[in-house]
Amino acid sequence: MLIKLRNISSTTIDVPGHGMVLKPGAAMWADALTADLQAAIEGGFMEIIDQVGDPSSGELPDGSVTAAKLAVGLLDRYVVVDWSDPEAVNPTTQRVSIQLKNLIGGDIADAHTLRVTCDDRASITVGESGTVLSGDGSSDLIARTDPEGKLDLVVSCDQAITVSIAAGPTQLSPLLDCRDCCDISFEQ
């Protein structure tokens, strides 16, 4: 079993039994949890931050592959649609924005294509950020975010209803998580 330890103290420590020093915040791998290392952990100088099985044992690592461990290049391949809060322009018009995020909530600064649909009693146009590819001014448009991953939408409706808006994948879309939708209330 290999373990990864980090110096959580505020001073450089002499790693017991390893003939090395570890600066504050630095990490190291050890091939076993010795009594000296155990004492350093119990003394509050070090903590275990990762562990993997012996490669020859066939034992699996600790099973903790999380989104946070993905390299940025891989993480940004999974694109999550995130909606801002709607903002009223006038009684029949509201603005709302989509920002593309990755699985850990970081902004994805890239232009991606997606389809946006809403109740057919309302219509959508693209605002300052983003580009409309088709369907501008309708309830079913295909648009592209700007290079910062942002798409501004202007929603118009002349009835006192709640308009639900959904995004979804279409041709040219990346892997998209569009489970979050947006509801906008119009009160005439």
Place this chain on the structure above:
Amino acid sequence: MPIQDAVSPVQKVTTNELAKEFADNFAIVGWDDPGAEADDKIAVTLQLTNPLDDDLAVKERIRLTCTTGATMNLVSAGAGTVLSGADSDDMIIETDETTGSFDLEVTYAGAGTVTVVGGATQGSGFVHCGESVDLTFA
């Protein structure tokens, strides 16, 4: 040999090493065994799982289409919600949030095989729909 070399073989990530919280971002559409035909209807349950094969209890929007001539709907009092297209061959549904399932009922007056496929649509998450289901009507 530096320690980096020693650990590299186990740094090849396999599906089983995914943390549940990470794996739960990805839904896989699967189908239970269909029920018996009765009154030209066959019920079959769609169940979401994650890549670890654990049932995934989330609300997921999926488009279902089936062979022309057949129609689909939610089983009476079944799990899930039909968003559009009830009693047609092209339906958008929502799985039940507490079970990740949708109880589908397919009606077909003829004899033969009706195939049902799922797909991503508006409001879908990361959903894999590579498995279809064939229903045999006598």
